[in-house]
Amino acid sequence: MTTRRNRLARGAGLMALAALGFGYSQAALAQTQTPGENGGEVQLAQATDRVVVFGRATALAGEAQSASEGVVGYADFETRPLLRPGELAEVIPGMIAAQHSQGGKANQYYLRGFNLDHGTDFSASFDGVPLNLRSHPHMNGYLDINFMIPEAVRTVEYRKGAHYADTGDFSIAASARFNTYDVVEDGFAEVAAETHGVYRLLTVNSESLGAGNVLYALDYSWGTGHFDRSAHLKKGSGLIKYTQELSNGAKLTIEGVGYDNSWFATDQMPQRAVDQGIIGRFGTLDPTLGGETHRYIATGILDWGQTRVQAYVQNYSLDLYGNPTFYLADPVNGDQFVQLDRRWSYGGNARHERDLGFGPGGSTLELGADVHYDDISQTALRPTVNRTPIGTIRDDSVGELQADLFAALTTHWTDRFRTTLGVRGDYYAYDVESSLAANSGDGSDALVTPKLSAAYAVSDDLELYAAYGRGFHSNDAAGATLTIDPATGLAADSVDLLVEGDAAEAGFRYEPSPNFNFSMAYFTLWLDSELIFVGDAGTSEPSDATHRQGVEASAFWRPREWLVFDASAAWSDAKFRDVPANAERIPNSLEFVAGGGATLILNRGLTASMRVRHFSSAPLIEDDSVRSDPATVVNLGVSQDIGRFTFGLDVLNLFDAKDNEISYFYESQLAGEAAPVEDIHFHPFEERGFRFLARMRF
Numbered sequence: 070m071t072t073r074r075n076r077l078a079r080g081a082g083l084m085a086l087a088a089l090g091f092g093y094s095q096a097a098l099a100q101t102q103t104p105g106e107n108g109g110e111v112q113l114a115q116a117t118d119r120v121v122v123f124g125r126a127t128a129l130a131g132e133a134q135s136a137s138e139g140v141v142g143y144a145d146f147e148t149r150p151l152l153r154p155g156e157l158a159e160v161i162p163g164m165i166a167a168q169h170s171q172g173g174k175a176n177q178y179y180l181r182g183f184n185l186d187h188g189t190d191f192s193a194s195f196d197g198v199p200l201n202l203r204s205h206p207h208m209n210g211y212l213d214i215n216f217m218i219p220e221a222v223r224t225v226e227y228r229k230g231a232h233y234a235d236t237g238d239f240s241i242a243a244s245a246r247f248n249t250y251d252v253v254e255d256g257f258a259e260v261a262a263e264t265h266g267v268y269r270l271l272t273v274n275s276e277s278l279g280a281g282n283v284l285y286a287l288d289y290s291w292g293t294g295h296f297d298r299s300a301h302l303k304k305g306s307g308l309i310k311y312t313q314e315l316s317n318g319a320k321l322t323i324e325g326v327g328y329d330n331s332w333f334a335t336d337q338m339p340q341r342a343v344d345q346g347i348i349g350r351f352g353t354l355d356p357t358l359g360g361e362t363h364r365y366i367a368t369g370i371l372d373w374g375q376t377r378v379q380a381y382v383q384n385y386s387l388d389l390y391g392n393p394t395f396y397l398a399d400p401v402n403g404d405q406f407v408q409l410d411r412r413w414s415y416g417g418n419a420r421h422e423r424d425l426g427f428g429p430g431g432s433t434l435e436l437g438a439d440v441h442y443d444d445i446s447q448t449a450l451r452p453t454v455n456r457t458p459i460g461t462i463r464d465d466s467v468g469e470l471q472a473d474l475f476a477a478l479t480t481h482w483t484d485r486f487r488t489t490l491g492v493r494g495d496y497y498a499y500d501v502e503s504s505l506a507a508n509s510g511d512g513s514d515a516l517v518t519p520k521l522s523a524a525y526a527v528s529d530d531l532e533l534y535a536a537y538g539r540g541f542h543s544n545d546a547a548g549a550t551l552t553i554d555p556a557t558g559l560a561a562d563s564v565d566l567l568v569e570g571d572a573a574e575a576g577f578r579y580e581p582s583p584n585f586n587f588s589m590a591y592f593t594l595w596l597d598s599e600l601i602f603v604g605d606a607g608t609s610e611p612s613d614a615t616h617r618q619g620v621e622a623s624a625f626w627r628p629r630e631w632l633v634f635d636a637s638a639a640w641s642d643a644k645f646r647d648v649p650a651n652a653e654r655i656p657n658s659l660e661f662v663a664g665g666g667a668t669l670i671l672n673r674g675l676t677a678s679m680r681v682r683h684f685s686s687a688p689l690i691e692d693d694s695v696r697s698d699p700a701t702v703v704n705l706g707v708s709q710d711i712g713r714f715t716f717g718l719d720v721l722n723l724f725d726a727k728d729n730e731i732s733y734f735y736e737s738q739l740a741g742e743a744a745p746v747e748d749i750h751f752h753p754f755e756e757r758g759f760r761f762l763a764r765m766r767f
Contacts, residue, residue, distance in 0.1 A: 124224050125625040125635055126583055130532040134489055134522040136576030136590040137162075137229040137621060143222065143250075145635070148668055148678035150704040150719035152755065154217045158193075161227040161245060162623035162637030163662050165684050169731040169752035171294060172302055172332030173362050174389065175213035177731055179684070181229065181592060182617040182643030183242045184657035188212025190542050192239035195247045196310075196324055197418065198368050198381045199441060201239045204467045204499075206408040206448045207389055209545040210239045214247070216306050216328035216364050220259075220273050221286040223250045229621075230592065231540025231572040232520045234477040234491030235420070235437050241540040241570050241594065250275070251312045251322075252282050256767035263721075264759045265295030267302065274767060281313030281321070295755050296335040297352045300359075304330040322370040333359035336391065337750040339737055347739070350727075350753055354739065355405060357455045360389040375422045383414040390456055397738040397745050398556075402454050406462070409449040416441035430481025440472045448547065450555070463555040464504040467546050472496045477520065485527075491520030491538075497566055499546035510550035514566045516541060530581045534590070537573040544568060570596035584627040593618040595646075613645040615655060631672075636665030645691070654688040657697075657733070661685035674710025679703065679723075689734035689749065700728035702754055708762075715764040725757035 124142025141160040151157070155176035158166040165179040178185035185191045188210040193200045195217065205211035226246040228236065236244045256274025268291055275284040286308040294300035307327040314320055335353040342348050368381035392405040418439040425432045449464040477491035495518070500511040522536035548564040576590030594617040619641030626634045643658035666680040683701040703724055708717035729751040736745040 123625070123627070123633060126586070126627065128580055128583065128586075130526065130530075130578055130580050133532075133534070133578065134232065134524065135228070135230060135534045135536050135574060136578045136588040137574060137592070139227055139588075139623070141225040141227070143220075143224070146219065148676050148706050148708065149666070149680055150678070150706040150721055150760070151219060152704075152721055154215050154219055155213075157214060157217060157219055157222065157225065157247070158191075158245065159664065159682065160225050161243060162664070163621050163639030164243070165659065165662055165682070167731045167752075169337045170334040170358070170391075171296070172300055172334055173213075173215055173304065173330035173360060174334065175207075175211055175215070178212070179657075179659050179662070181242050181594065181621075181639070182619055182641030182655070182658045182660075184655070184659075185242060186210075188239060190239055190242040192236060192244045193247065194245075195326070195366070196249055196322075196368065197246075197370060197379045198366055198383065199416070202385065202410070202412075203238075203443055203469055203471070203543060204445060204448060204546045205387075206410050206450060207387075209548075210542065212239075213362070213364075215304075215330065216326065217247060218271070218273070218286045218288045218306050218308060220271065221249045221284070221308055222247055224248045229590075230536060230538060230574050231518070231570065232491075232522050232536040232538030232574075234475040234493050234520045235435070237439075237473055237475075237493060237495050237518075238471065238541065238543050241542060241572055241596070249308065249310060249324075250284055251310065252284060257715075257764050258767075259762055259764040261760055261762040263292070263761075265293070265755070267292035267294055267300075278311065279313070281311055284308070284310045284312075295351065295758060297349060298333055298335050298356045300332050300334070302330075302332045304332070318373060320370075320372040322368075322372070324366075324368050324370075326364070326366040328362075328364040330363070331359075331361040333357070334390075335752075337393065337731060337733060337752045339395075339739065339746075340749045340751060341746065342739060351756075354395055355392045355403070357405070358390050358392060360387065362387040362389075377420045378417070379419075380417040381415075384412075385414065386411050390453065393733075393735070393750065394737040395739055396742070397736060399452070400738070402452070402459060403740075405453045405455075407449075407451050407453045407456070407458065409447055409451070410445065411447040412443055412445040414441065414443050425478075427478075428480040428482055430484060430487070432478060432480040435477045435479075437475050438473065441470075443467065443469045445469070461504060463508070463547070465508070465547050466502045468500045469546050470496075470498045471543075486523070486525050488521070488523045493518045493520065495541070495567075497543060499549065499566070501547050501550045503547065503550070505553055505555055507553045508547070508551050508555065512549060512566070516567055516569065518569075530579060532578045532580075533575075534577065535573075535575045537571070539569060539571050541567050541569045565598070568596065568598050570594060585625065587622070587624045589620065589622040591618070591620050613648050615643065616646050617641060617643040617658075631670050633668040633670075634665070636663075638663040648691075652691040654691050654693045656689050656691065657687055659684050659687045674715070675708075676710075677705075677707045679705050687732075689732060695734045695749070697732035697749075698729060700726070700730070700754065702726050702728065713766045715762075715766070717760075717762040717764070719760040719762070720757065721760065722754055722757045726754055728754050730754050 123144045124140040127140045166176040175187040187208045202211045229243040252275045258272040261269040271288045273286040288306040290304045310324040365384045370379045387410040389408045394404045398404045420437045422435050445467040450462040451458045452460045473495045475493040479489045481487045496515045498513040503509045518539040520538040525533045544564045549566045551563045554561040572594045574592040578588040580586040596615045621639040623637040639662045643655040644653040663683045668678045681703045686696045686699045689695045705720040705723050732751045738745045
């Protein structure tokens with residue numbers, strides 16, 4: 070199998086060269102232009118002596134393919150009190166980014182009736198580098214954005230649905246692009262302290278360097294946290310980015326990212342342990358949970374405006390300790406395990422846009438290619454006691470190649486009506502070398518997916534949309550070669566490598582002024598299967614085909630220069646198909662989500678922001694006999710500029726809500742229990758806490 074692995078690696082290299090060559094060959098056709106930073110326009114307004122950029126005010130009518138896409142600028146979350154970087158995903162209307170393990174584990178994402186777990190149907194990129202991790206030992210598509218430094222993020226571009234030709238794997242529910250600054254207006258250094266014993270040091274700045282500019286950001290957090298078990302958090306993130314305008318009209322970007330994190334976690338705990346007084350609400354039954362992780366990224370980009378090429382390399386590792394069932398499987402040693410991932414990833418992409426004469430109002434053709442290769446030297450699951458391995462359930466190495474080509478043609482049939490017709494082809498090849506020989510193997514798969522969207526401008530203020538697309542998500546390559554359950558030794562079913570689904574939506578966008586916009590969309594989604602490979606068990610877990618539908622709405626309103634409101638709400642219905650009526654509910658599918666806030670930017674440098682997040686009760690098992698409780702949390706942030714200094718106060722969980730951030734229902738067994746017990750396992754919102762910060766601008 071080493072030979073097959075080498076062939077995959079060589080194939081990845083050839084595909085990367087082909088993708089880059091495609092981009093360079095198109096460069097000569099590109100018009101010379103200097104694009105706006107990260108593309109798009111934003112609303113600018115003067116508040117005191119600073120320019121405030123609200124991405125939500127960006128006019129998208131005439132450009133968007135649907136009512137459910139948008140842009141969020143830094144000012145939209147500059148004053149937003151964030152408990153953790155993963156909550157950046159919540160700037161996407163209808164998105165919930167929960168957490169049940171603190172510190173360094175990827176968030177649990179919820180959107181459009183999906184429990185997206187840690188990223189299965191939600192994809193993200195960081196300055197063009199894809200972040201979802203294939204064949205990850207915890208969950209395929211694992212999406213950890215805790216490495217990001219929010220203050221360095223300039224815009225978040227989000228799109229929902231499967232009708233975009235340039236988004237493929239993990240994008241049926243949504244995709245997001247996190248774009249960083251090239252240059253910041255004011256560099257600064259900041260120190261922050263929370264009453265629960267977490268501290269943070271941060272600096273972001275940019276300087277001229279030769280013919281270009283260099284931006285750097287450094288972020289270090291440490292402390293105990295407010296759970297009974299100290300988190301012993303030690304988290305560092307760094308970003309350095311060089312940009313230069315070249316003489317041929319191109320823009321050069323060279324960027325490096327570094328992230329290292331270690332932590333102890335209070336994971337989800339059984340309700341009965343709290344009711345019986347074994348632990349408190351913020352206690353733990355296993356004080357050695359948590360993990361260590363690092364991520365290093367290097368990337369280079371050449372952008373001619375209409376043509377863009379990128380290459381990147383990434384190194385990643387994770388040691389993640391979990392114990393959701395305690396003494397269910399092993400009454401003597403307990404059920405703690407560690408999931409290990411060691412990988413290098415290589416990739417490249419190219420994009421080219423070209424104006425065509427086709428159609429009465431003209432047309433634009435976008436062409437693109439991507440290639441990505443994961444060289445995973447270890448993806449493993451081992452039982453442990455107090456973080457010490459006592460055996461091996463699975464210990465695999467995987468080589469996985471993904472490559473795609475896509476094209477999208479946007480035609481303006483009149484000055485009010487336009488369509489976008491797209492097609493996408495994806496190819497996957499994999500080679501698995503397992504510690505259990507029967508689970509080793511290799512293979513490949515491919516698919517072609519169509520995309521279509523239409524937009525009609527009823528007036529200059531109102532635009533209508535309709536869209537359809539076929540999408541997919543990949544499954545773990547180790548699940549595709551699986552024949553024997555590594556935990557039990559019994560025969561097991563393999564999973565399909567690629568699982569397809571259809572998505573459609575219709576909606577409208579109303580933009581009567583730069584200070585107000587409102588959008589609404591109805592969506593419907595069909596997935597052929599939600600068969601997944603479950604890293605916690607080292608085997609596959611089947612589920613039936615599903616259907617989801619719902620309505621989303623979002624609004625932005627700036628009635629005064631100093632006052633901004635935004636709000637969003639989403640209703641969804643998620644059910645299994647072709648199953649009895651008493652077994653059709655999809656566990657953890659949130660039925661209603663709402664969020665919103667108000668921001669004041671007053672004279673003399675006073676800024677305040679209040680945010681509310683609510684999600685409804687949800688079924689926890691298929692017959693809907695057990696449900697989670699609804700939850701609402703409110704955060705408040707206030708800051709005051711005094712000369713070069715800013716002093717701030719965040720109040721997290723302002724009303725000290727006793728709600729749960731996440732709830733599951735399953736069997737577990739505690740020490741001393743004679744048999745397993747079905748119970749709700751929950752992770753609470755953190756108690757009300759205060760964060761004080763001081764910032765000095767350079």
